[in-house]
Amino acid sequence: MSTMIFAAMDTTSNALALTLDLLAQHPDVQDKLRKEIVEARDGRDLPYDELVGLPYLDAVCRETLRLHDPVPLVFRETRNDIVLPLSEPIQGVDGSMMSEIPIPKDTAIMVGVMASNTSKTIWGDDAHEWKPERWLSPLPSAVSDAHIPGIYSHLMTFLGGGRACIGFKFSQLEMKVVLSLLLSNFTFELSDKPIMWNVAGVRALLNLRKLAQCSSVLICD
Numbered sequence: 356m357s358t359m360i361f362a363a364m365d366t367t368s369n370a371l372a373l374t375l376d377l378l379a380q381h382p383d384v385q386d387k388l389r390k391e392i393v394e395a396r397d398g399r400d401l402p403y404d405e406l407v408g409l410p411y412l413d414a415v416c417r418e419t420l421r422l423h424d425p426v427p428l429v430f431r432e433t434r435n436d437i438v439l440p441l442s443e444p445i446q447g448v449d450g451s452m453m454s455e456i457p458i459p460k461d462t463a464i465m466v467g468v469m470a471s472n473t474s475k476t477i478w479g480d481d482a483h484e485w486k487p488e489r490w491l492s493p494l495p496s497a498v499s500d501a502h503i504p505g506i507y508s509h510l511m512t513f514l515g516g517g518r519a520c521i522g523f524k525f526s527q528l529e530m531k532v533v534l535s536l537l538l539s540n541f542t543f544e545l546s547d548k549p550i551m552w553n554v555a556g557v558r559a560l561l562n563l564r565k566l567a568q569c570s571s572v573l574i575c576d
């Protein structure tokens with residue numbers, strides 16, 4: 356049920372709301388993006404190929420989906436005993452270094468998607484900054500060398516593998532259509548009222564209920 360209700364709607368609408376807030380915080384980016392859209396539209400509706408081919412619009416969407424992922428963590432449960440290889444060694448509580456973690460069957464795993472999307476080792480020291488420009492030049496080699504298994508832009512935003520998001524192309528198209536229409540007609544400014552982003556949601560509660568049923572819990576962050 357949570358997949359049907361939240362997968363398509365809340366994810367994309369959250370991403371759009373965050374993009375508009377970020378554009379209000381960065382009026383220079385908003386002006387540059389509006390210029391690209393208005394010039395390309397030239398008073399008409401853009402055909403699909405031209406809309407998805409707008410480089411700055413694409414960069415703004417990618418950067419928002421990297422830094423403000425609407426699904427910041429996902430839940431998994433091991434069906435068998437497995438050994439999880441680590442990309443770099445970590446230190447255990449007893450001080451010993453380990454490069455893999457044995458995980459017993461029926462362990463609940465919280466996968467920190469955001470940790471991958473904002474890793475300074477992968478994305479550089481400015482990993483926590485919203486910089487659409489990073490997508491306009493070749494990405495650092497550390498990004499491709501990391502071999503992130505996500506289906507989208509070296510990011511885990513839409514996950515990877517057999518249960519990856521089936522709507523990832525559609526959601527980007529939705530974002531681009533809505534942004535191109537809104538920015539052609541409106542200017543977005545920050546409100547006087549403080550904005551509180553509540554990302555806890557029902558989904559997190561559902562995950563917690565599942566966690567309580569597992570014999571052990573591993574948090575990958």
Ligand code: HEM
Nearest residue numbers: 362363366367370426429512513514518519520521522526
């Ligand atoms: C920015 C927008 C979106 C984001 C960040 C997003 C992200 C994700 C993620 C991370 C998953 C995997 C969840 C898990 O396995 O626990 C997922 C699954 C899914 N998404 Fe999306 N999604 C977005 C938009 C959409 C849209 C627009 C649709 C449909 C039109 C959609 C349909 C689905 C479905 C059906 C699944 C379940 C796939 C499966 O379990 O096999 N999503 N999404």
